[in-house]
Amino acid sequence: MSKKVVSIAESHFSNFQKGNERAFEYFFKAYFNAIVGFCMQFLGDEDKSKSVAQEAFIKLWQNREKVQKVNGIRAFLYTSAKSDCLNIIRHQKVVTKYSNTRLQERENQLNQDVLNSLNFDSLNFSELETLIDKAIAELPEKCKIVFLKRRRENKKNKEIAEELGITVKAVEANMTRALKELKSKLSHYLPLVLIELFLGNF
Numbered sequence: 630m631s632k633k634v635v636s637i638a639e640s641h642f643s644n645f646q647k648g649n650e651r652a653f654e655y656f657f658k659a660y661f662n663a664i665v666g667f668c669m670q671f672l673g674d675e676d677k678s679k680s681v682a683q684e685a686f687i688k689l690w691q692n693r694e695k696v697q698k699v700n701g702i703r704a705f706l707y708t709s710a711k712s713d714c715l716n717i718i719r720h721q722k723v724v725t726k727y728s729n730t731r732l733q734e735r736e737n738q739l740n741q742d743v744l745n746s747l748n749f750d751s752l753n754f755s756e757l758e759t760l761i762d763k764a765i766a767e768l769p770e771k772c773k774i775v776f777l778k779r780r781r782e783n784k785k786n787k788e789i790a791e792e793l794g795i796t797v798k799a800v801e802a803n804m805t806r807a808l809k810e811l812k813s814k815l816s817h818y819l820p821l822v823l824i825e826l827f828l829g830n831f
Contacts, residue, residue, distance in 0.1 A: 638699050646693055648693070668682060668710055764814040771803055
């Protein structure tokens with residue numbers, strides 16, 4: 630992005646945070662097609678991809694005060710789109726009985742594409758995966774088990790509670806603790822938006 634374009638974007642950013650619709654329109658026009666194209670790579674359906682992109686912008690508008698820098702807009706949009714694409718892929722997994730391995734491959738590719746789109750090069754993907762795995766391994770045992778059942782096995786809170794013989798509230802409490810500790814550990818290496826990207830939707 631040229632310095633001139635960056636300057637224009639920054640001038641719109643403060644107005645966007647204040648709720649200026651014309652400033653929002655500027656970012657919509659700047660990024661909408663790119664987000665649709667990103668979704669198309671994984672969904673293969675233009676209508677679904679446009680719906681995901683539109684939803685990403687709705688979430689951006691609703692959370693505009695949380696975005697602290699102009700570069701955070703693109704990060705937010707790609708992260709939101711990634712999460713929604715994964716939800717759609719997970720649904721397709723149920724319908725077509727995709728294997729967990731296949732879903733994990735798709736998720737890894739989505740993560741890598743988001744990193745590429747952000748020109749994030751301070752760590753490569755395998756290094757990030759190693760950091761995340763290490764942080765997970767250091768979680769308290771019950772938190773780790775609950776987290777992995779949600780993260781790796783895509784199980785719902787009720788299913789986990791029944792398997793472990795605990796209440797749904799206990800599952801939720803362990804997930805909350807796990808996410809809090811993981812964010813704390815990973816904050817030394819990644820901005821929050823990317824931590825949430827790699828930890829996924831819970």
